[in-house]
Amino acid sequence: MALPIVHYNHPILRKKGAKVTAFDAALAEFAAEMVATMHAANGIGLAAQQVGRALMLCVIDLREATAEFNWTLDGAKPPLDLFMPLTLANPVVTVLPATTDTVYEEGCLSFPGIRGDIERPDLISVKFQDERGVPHVMVCDGLLGRCVQHEVDHLNGVLFIERMDKKVRAEVDEAVKTLAKATREAAKAAKA
Numbered sequence: 001m002a003l004p005i006v007h008y009n010h011p012i013l014r015k016k017g018a019k020v021t022a023f024d025a026a027l028a029e030f031a032a033e034m035v036a037t038m039h040a041a042n043g044i045g046l047a048a049q050q051v052g053r054a055l056m057l058c059v060i061d062l063r064e065a066t067a068e069f070n071w072t073l074d075g076a077k078p079p080l081d082l083f084m085p086l087t088l089a090n091p092v093v094t095v096l097p098a099t100t101d102t103v104y105e106e107g108c109l110s111f112p113g114i115r116g117d118i119e120r121p122d123l124i125s126v127k128f129q130d131e132r133g134v135p136h137v138m139v140c141d142g143l144l145g146r147c148v149q150h151e152v153d154h155l156n157g158v159l160f161i162e163r164m165d166k167k168v169r170a171e172v173d174e175a176v177k178t179l180a181k182a183t184r185e186a187a188k189a190a191k192a
């Protein structure tokens, strides 16, 4: 079942997620609902804050992506079909020293229709637990590294508009303000 996606500037998007400590059936079900929500919205990543819960949990699925990327998971290179959709609980990103920064146009399911170029480190390592609590280390670059960084930002209450340089941020400013107003009005209408 797909969950409603929270739009900017709902306050939950600014909340740092609580650490996932219970890897039980309820967590597995919530992760499955997040995957269904991401797929229904044609997204490649979704964070718990985007469905209204401040939790260190996000999901990623790049099986349909055309952009290039490399990965190793726990030192091996399994095919994507074996580990995606991927659930990351309590992820911690480390930028690897060998990396360069790259620029790529990002979007976000909490900012429908808004896109902008963002510079990020290319090569990262991420430590996380899967939905059963099993720890993993993934090293990745390209679109996968970028997607992980975007989602882990969400888990820390950081939004992609804050990663834009001044020029790009100015270009989307009007659309961002219009979206914030629409979100406020929808919240008011829901309360009335």
Ligand SMILES: [Zn+2]
Residues within 6 Å of the ligand: 107, 108, 109, 110, 150, 154, 160
């Ligand atoms: Zn996002």
